Amino acid sequence: MIPIIHLLAFCGGFIIMSFELLGGRILAPYFGSGVYVWGSIITIFMLSLAIGYLLGGRLSVKNPSPRKFAGIFATSALFLYPMILYAQPVMEFIFLQIEDPRYGSLTAAAFLFMLPTIILGMISPYSVRLLVDNVEESGKVAGALYFTSTLGSAIGTLVTSFYLVLWFEVNTIITILTLILLSIGLIAWFFAPSHVTDSNSSVNSPSSGT
Amino acid sequence: MGLLNNPCMTTLANSLVAHPLKFLWPVIVALTISSCIITPAAMAAKKKIIHEERSLYTSILVEQRRDLLCLNFTLKRADSSQSCMDLKNPKRMVFAYTRMAMSGLLFKPNPKNILIVGLGGGTLPLALNQILPQAKIQTVEIDPAVIGVAKRFFNFKENANNQIVQQDARVFAKRAALQKQTFDLIILDAFNGDYIPEHLMTREFLMEVQSLLSKDGVLVANTFATSVLYDHESNTYKEVFGKFINLKGRDSGNRVIIVPQGSISATQRDPISKDALIAQANQLAPVMAPYAVPIERLAKDIWKTLDAPADWDKTKRSLTDQYSPANLLRKQ
Numbered sequence: 001m002i003p004i005i006h007l008l009a010f011c012g013g014f015i016i017m018s019f020e021l022l023g024g025r026i027l028a029p030y031f032g033s034g035v036y037v038w039g040s041i042i043t044i045f046m047l048s049l050a051i052g053y054l055l056g057g058r059l060s061v062k063n064p065s066p067r068k069f070a071g072i073f074a075t076s077a078l079f080l081y082p083m084i085l086y087a088q089p090v091m092e093f094i095f096l097q098i099e100d101p102r103y104g105s106l107t108a109a110a111f112l113f114m115l116p117t118i119i120l121g122m123i124s125p126y127s128v129r130l131l132v133d134n135v136e137e138s139g140k141v142a143g144a145l146y147f148t149s150t151l152g153s154a155i156g157t158l159v160t161s162f163y164l165v166l167w168f169e170v171n172t173i174i175t176i177l178t179l180i181l182l183s184i185g186l187i188a189w190f191f192a193p194s195h196v197t198d199s200n201s202s203v204n205s206p207s208s209g210t
Numbered sequence: 211m212g213l214l215n216n217p218c219m220t221t222l223a224n225s226l227v228a229h230p231l232k233f234l235w236p237v238i239v240a241l242t243i244s245s246c247i248i249t250p251a252a253m254a255a256k257k258k259i260i261h262e263e264r265s266l267y268t269s270i271l272v273e274q275r276r277d278l279l280c281l282n283f284t285l286k287r288a289d290s291s292q293s294c295m296d297l298k299n300p301k302r303m304v305f306a307y308t309r310m311a312m313s314g315l316l317f318k319p320n321p322k323n324i325l326i327v328g329l330g331g332g333t334l335p336l337a338l339n340q341i342l343p344q345a346k347i348q349t350v351e352i353d354p355a356v357i358g359v360a361k362r363f364f365n366f367k368e369n370a371n372n373q374i375v376q377q378d379a380r381v382f383a384k385r386a387a388l389q390k391q392t393f394d395l396i397i398l399d400a401f402n403g404d405y406i407p408e409h410l411m412t413r414e415f416l417m418e419v420q421s422l423l424s425k426d427g428v429l430v431a432n433t434f435a436t437s438v439l440y441d442h443e444s445n446t447y448k449e450v451f452g453k454f455i456n457l458k459g460r461d462s463g464n465r466v467i468i469v470p471q472g473s474i475s476a477t478q479r480d481p482i483s484k485d486a487l488i489a490q491a492n493q494l495a496p497v498m499a500p501y502a503v504p505i506e507r508l509a510k511d512i513w514k515t516l517d518a519p520a521d522w523d524k525t526k527r528s529l530t531d532q533y534s535p536a537n538l539l540r541k542q
Binding site for chain 2: 025028029030031032033034035095096099101162165166168169170171
């Protein structure tokens, strides 16, 4: 059961960085490919992940379940895919409103990338919750999950920038990422461990840690 | 490390293994090492580094070899310069592709508005401003460091009719289109360094550029002549402009694409007559002479390429905003 959660966290990390790299491609026609465009993208991704970690952690407190975990993947897919349709008109609109390409790219990145990335950021803390049984091993479990999800991010960056952009169009890659999210959501729904330590366990008891 | 990587030392290593007179090796080693040390030092005396700078976009190296002052955008291949100026004869265009780019004037001898994408050492805007002082020239360059170097080392001076816009060319093109600006001559020359701006290679960008051409406006583009990018780029231009002039350097690996009347579809364009072309070249020849642009020869070359069949692989995908891995394709 543990490997499945790790696989899911790995895929989450992969998709976040793959998506971030595509961000540069998506913004370039309207805002160029200068260093400020990457500044905007990284800012928005970091900000979104920060919010996602917070929300994912909160969500994991009450009745954590693999089904809800699956829901995170499905929701992120739902927010990611429509990019294909609305990216163009959104950027067109922002380009007309904001003259400075720095703030234009920042605004566009916020509108296009924030929602899906917030949801993707929820995966990490939620998967920690699903795997932690007690306080003693919580650091070890979290560390192992950081390892797999960050490894996924590294490989997602590499595969996307070396190969995917050489083989496919941007929209095709987004479709692939969406399909991965949906299929690992299904895996979470059906195969993730259904038994999760309830909220009476040591993890959530404030007295046990001190 | 530097000495070991030296090709001259590699030769030494090989000769040590194979040499029949192995007993002489101390002499050989001594001789070779001394020559290895002396040769680069002697070469360094000929090549003088004037200025070195790392900008956000590239590494800038200004170096002088005898009377040539050159601008390089890469540290790896020191022999591939972006722009060179002959200090004894500053007007002379050192590079074939800049001379070839000037032949755009054959189709629009008196452009009123000129757009140049990519400044480099400023050779083209400087020459065009001297030849056509009345024409309004805008040069778009993203890198402020390149602008600084062009002004400091390559005599580039802005004036009312010769101005630099520090901006991403894609953003410039979109804004200019919104403001309904048009240009009689557009020169694309942004693709020389180690890194290709991929969003300036796409069908969508070329369509934006096309919308910036005036009714009889001419597009001139310095493009990749080698690597598989030649095929991808040719197909992209074909898709947007239909027919184009595929001008190749006689003894250089350059290819310049010229599209006269690029704003209208290929079938509606005026046919190019040989006599008109040669007459125009004759008229331009005295003006072009100080710049060493062989305009009459270029006109003949253009005439010859007009009916040349496509010499590129038509199956290679054209580049779009969705698919433009130019930097990866070039390395293949």
